[in-house]
Amino acid sequence: MELNTIRDAFDRVAKKQKLSTSKSLEVIDQVGQVIEQALANIQSIQGPTSPADHKSILMELKTKLNAISPNNQLEGSQKELNTNLSKYQKTIEKYFNPDISKAYRNVDYDPHILNHIIVSHFYRVGLFDVADCLINEAGEPEVVSIKLRFRELHRILEAMRARDLKPALYWASTNRESLNHVGSNLELKLHRLQFVEILQSGTQGDALNYARTHLSPLAPLHMDEIQKLMGCLLWVGKLDKCPYSELFSENHWEKLAEELTRQFCSFLGQSYKSPLSVALAAGVEGLPTLIKLANVMAVKKQEWQAMKQLPVPVDLGKEFQFHSIFVCPVSREQGSEENPPMQLPCGHVLCKQSIMKLSKSSTRTFKCPYCPHEASVAQCKQLYF
Template sequence: MELATLKDAFDRASKKQKFSSSLNQELINRAENELEQALKKIQSADADSDFFNLRVILKELGNKLNEMSPINQVEGSQKELNVALSKFTKAIEKNFIPDISKAYGNMNFDVRTVNLILANHFYRQGLFDLGDCFVQEASEPDTASLKLPFLNMYNILETMRSRDLGPALEWAAAHSAHLMSDGSSLELKLHRLQFLDILHRGDKSEALRYARTYLAPFASLHKVEIQKLMACLLWAGRLDQSPYAEFMSPMQWDRMIEEVSQQFCSVLGQSHESPLGVAVTAGVQGLPTLLKLASVMAAKKQEWLSMKQLPVPVELGRDLQFHSIFVCPVLREQGSDENPPMLMPCGHVLSKQSIVKLSKSSTRPFKCPYCPLEATFSQCKQLHF
């Protein structure tokens, strides 16, 4: 399924539709304007010559409408639109493959695992009623452990949207060690937001007490940040007019809500994005390539599902590139724990198996296949991706 071809055909049809709609509206407006002017002339006509004036006005109106030829213009634009729609329909029929079963193999899925994946997806998206309904109809017991963490998370996020940081601060304090190990300054950012909120209300003394209690412990690691917050005390009640006005931007709250959501998932040991959503997105992007590969292999009477790896690369967007994958340029095999990538002194990288075959000995030097330099096996260092 060539998505680029379909998109081009859709764009052309959409452009024609917008042009046709704009032209039709313009004709309607012009005709309406001529009718309103004719009506005004009729209403202001002299009573002694009503019949004569009425004939003249109506004749003039008819001539102007004929000059506009609205029917011909509408028919012309509609004809062009129909041609574009017809081409788009043919492009869909030509490229759309209704049977996508060729793109995947026959796999045995564990029903319970699939059900738990779906339930987890609903709960992490905040669709708790839908998740409960699905769990009940799937007759899956013991799913409370899936629901409760995300229920807690959404309760915290909801209170943050109401400008209440209490639950978020309690959660951050309870998981302070984990946040610090991840290099996150979430707890400080939450205290900063609370400090600025107090200061924005004009309570300078309360803001100072809050800073001494909750911001002081972070001073050694975030000296510059704390200095800026202390300078904000000079602008109590009018921060929006200060050099630190960006601290009061509504975007600060939106960013904190997003960061709390990310860190909450990190503490749970889960990704911020739904694994099911990511898998479906990747499958949709890779589907055209897989369908084309299946057709080519079928024509050659070969079965690609039995291959250990795909014979062609499947291009996915940058959002779906989570880690680097090393493929040895000599053996054309993907790196693994047993066959890791090795850095040679010359800067080229080969797999461990390639270097073992080239060296034939741990002390015997061998020539790099990509440059004239030589190296020994002991001089090569393992790379970690």
């Protein structure tokens, strides 16, 4: 409901803005037309002219401009727009609390780790000068070791944006064993993309020579892919009709750049996405719930920051779930080291505390809440996620 109210207010502002812009353009066109007409009248006067002739034309221009009254028209439409903008701002302030100080906890943190996270983020996104400045001011010289590796990554990506695959191919060949170990065929994809580039801009012979030199060693493991590439040689000059036309899609450049970045970061022991950007995105996603919780707890005169577990779920979406999570279907509590998930002999899983309650503190057998089978605490096995 709140979102609909804000969306309606935004739509009204957007509509008024379009009307104001349209009105402004209309008034400007009207003023431009009468001015051009006055200039044309002045230029059309032939022979000797007197100041009175020019004065009469200018007086006529003044009369037409006064009739148009551009200031009044522009002020009227702008006033309506400003009124709606003011109402929109009040609507946002009503539904969104700008004070987020109650929605976070004051926790002790290691400045060294925080500096390392921030510097790594700047290196990851290519802001090397900003990262170097922070290193000098924070006194974190050991972080510089990451700089050279990320600079290499950005050099490879910049070359790929310029349609140059040589740095990427060199990196892939250098890390061939590591790529094969994780089951990646990145090197094949890079050579395939280079072969396609030669086929599109070069000659059939150049593409064939490249395949003999670089694709032949990969044939034992990727014969099907190489056979498709060889089939493309028959369609030179009419590649748009080739049955393997998906190989010529421009999306392959972007996808390969992303895959190379993933593998590069993985070999560095780094995640593909910046931990700082992920943490900020998760915070923005969960902030409305935390603010609402803080306000409700304040009304009840309770301190939510002292709680070990939040009384409400904060749904961040699957993109922020990096570990397996088990929620007990009986107690609706999330599994933890103190309350781990336990598998019953029938295969159903409950948290330990739920099992203890059902068994009256392990003194007797109990019936599974989801099937007719009975079990004892001794028969239950702890699961590890």
